Amino acid sequence: MVTAQETTLRELLEGAKQYRVPLYQRTYSWTEPQHKRLWEDIRKLAEERVQNPRLTHFIGSLVLAPNPTNGPAGVSQFLVVDGQQRLTTLSILLCALRDHRAQHEEPGHRDRIDQEYLINKWKPAHRLKLVPTQADRPAYEACLESTPQAGGSDQVGAAYRYFTAQLAAGATDSDDPLDLERIEDAVISGMALVSVVAQAGDNVYRIFESLNNTGLKLTQADLLRNYLFMRLENRGEAVYDSLWFPLQKQLNSGELEQLFWLDLIHRHPEVKQTDTYTAQQARLNGLHTEAEIEAEVRRFCRLGGLLRIILHPEEEGDPEVRRRLTRLNAWDTTTAHPLLLHLLDRRAQGAATSSQIAAAMLYVESFFVRRLVVGRATATVGRTLLRVVKEMPTDLPVDEAVRAYLSVGRKYYANDASVRDAVRSIPFYLNGRATQRKLLLQWLEESYGSKEPVAPDALTIEHVMPQSPTAEWRQTLGEDLQGEESFAEAHESLVHTLGNLTLTGYNAELSNSSFLVKRTQLAKSGISLNQEIAAQKRWGRPEIHARADALAERIIATWPGPTEEAGNRSEVPWDLMHKALAALPAGSWTAYGDVAALIGSHPVSVGARLASHPAPNAHRVLQVEGTLSQNFRWPDPVRTEDPFELLRAEGIEFDKYGRASQAQRIGVEELAHLAGMPQQDASKHLSRPRSGRNDPLDDRFVEQLRDLQEPKVAMGTLLVLEAWTNLGGMLFYGSGGETSCFLMARGKEHELGNIWPAAIYPSGKFELVFQHLSIRPPFDDIALREEFRRRLNELPGVKIAAAKLALRPGFPLGVLESEEARARLIEHLGWFYQQTVNFDV
Incomplete structure (x- = not known):
């Protein structure tokens, strides 16, 4: 017997309660894509609850079982059978929100949020409301207690840094600042879950299996089709043959779902694609006759023909419209599709000419290009383009209206x-x-x-x-x-x-x-x-x-x-700097020049900004040689800590001259990764494996290696590759101009997917791919990645910082000139290979 009810985070966490993640559960594994989606949902919900305070957003179920060890301690204890990723993420977010509000608003927020949602203050034996697995507990407690180790390189630390970075970036957006009270309200009162609580003695695993073993699901398009034809009792067959069947021939299932969502966006830009069926059903419930339903299907059919042209520009008749559609398709973004559908519909209705909609599309292309040039390729672009149809001026020709809408507000349509x-x-x-x-x-x-x-x-x-x-x-x-x-x-x-x-x-x-x-x-x-x-x-x-x-x-x-x-002013993206600095792991540092290169500024300007405006982790920005700036001071007069001692407490190693270890430095490319800039995924560009000396990619890699490296270095590298294949590994190659070589332990056909420990670049880098390993079993376990890092640091001339366990650090190929270094590397690659092939699913 189980009980299931809808609840909120507030109801789950208020009072004397404790939720324990059993030891047999896998460790915390959410990564940035899940963090980003949750954060976007929270921001959107916070805005919508201004008009409708009772609005909630459903984020899934939480399966709980009473803890068998429950006693008369006055604390209700539960085991988290399913949903630990959501509950842990929301708790980490509350830690980040607490720290931000305490620092920037009122210190009292710390005790308030702690006592209401994070700890049982009066129950020291059961102090934590959430108790993660043993592997995650130290990292989680560091966030909970705000120690210098908070925000480390593990998955828990990465989540804390991600949310800290979003809060920091939002605080610097003068045109659209975060309302932190609304954000907190959305988190604790707006995030809705279904709490499924088993009774003592129930088989909670059977419950978990029945909740997740749902088989093939109907798509949103399937559901809407079924609803429409349920309403067409007499005309269903005729409408299907004349309208729906031709529509299905033009668009596949995913494209049909996109069509129905695009149709909603024109009127309600806030509708998510996952809510397409529910929102369309609510709208269609207002229609009462079969004739009205048939008219809707006819309208969908007409719009489907226009979406077909957007997706296949070669079918467009006007050459300039075809050129603009082709370019926007090549840009590979669907955020412009609502506007493109509207433009083509305006032309079909006789309200715009081909030249006008082509000009409007050029403004959209310019909007994308100029944003990319000034480093704002992704900032708010989705929100901007989803709202353009509803909010652009109605008293102007459509091309001028699009340009006017994109030009005002903080949309980053860069001026000259x-x-x-x-x-x-x-x-x-x-x-x-x-x-x-x-x-x-x-x-x-x-x-x-x-x-x-x-x-x-x-x-x-x-x-x-x-x-x-x-x-x-x-x-x-x-x-x-x-x-x-x-x-x-x-x-x-x-x-x-x-x-x-x-x-x-x-x-x-x-x-x-x-x-x-x-x-x-x-x-x-x-x-x-x-x-x-x-x-x-x-x-x-x-x-x-x-x-x-x-x-x-x-x-x-x-x-x-x-x-x-x-206007006619240029801007430095200080919010990007805040985002990158907030994401710096404890035990790492970066240089003023690195930050300046990231945001297109100058080291002196960065130093002046950090000295006059509060920024997260500003003490982790050092001079290029790793020393503290003589002019460093805390913008907040309340802070009196010695930054040198604080950095040491966080894990930075200093030499006798007071210089931080260069191995712990985060360079500009790593800063870009931490700031959330899109990174090229090497796994999408792997070519076939080495198949003997007749493989042209193998030959090209060796040729480039010998052209670019000294003979002893090239030979040492090739000896390592030969040893890898003798271990049982494979060699795959990148398809770029520089032919990189990947040491593959598993191919993509494996049930767990491909995995490789490193990539070798002929230009001189042996790159460790911790970033990719973090989502590939068994090295999604941070303890294994840490062991691999420790082993690699045994090589002469190699020192990889713990703060880089979520990045792609490396060492020069020159290290492999040493016979001792090669022997140790081959030994540790053998250890890596055995960990992957012996891993029991």
């Missing part, structure tokens, strides 16, 4: 001044999706009007000044250093900017070659972007900035900007 500033300073290569970055360069090339067509599949993005500079490159850039600027700071500020990037089919051949070699190769290219670079005699800061300025003017001329109402 912002584009000019950003192209010089923003690390373009670290922003947006890889496909979008390449598209922008491809479209820039097309803007030259070259008669030689660009073959995009054969091209990759090339850093002219390489990411791993040689002595020759260091000498060139050294001539351009300013004041006390270091080479590392100058290099980071330039290498990933648009002015230093181009398209080439010779990425691997060029790699970190000298500019003289690159210039000769680029001069042979038929690509106009490369001809401009080849015309230069050297390649340093002045040349990169000059090219950036020229590209900025081309972007401005090709993609029209916002209306004058958008």
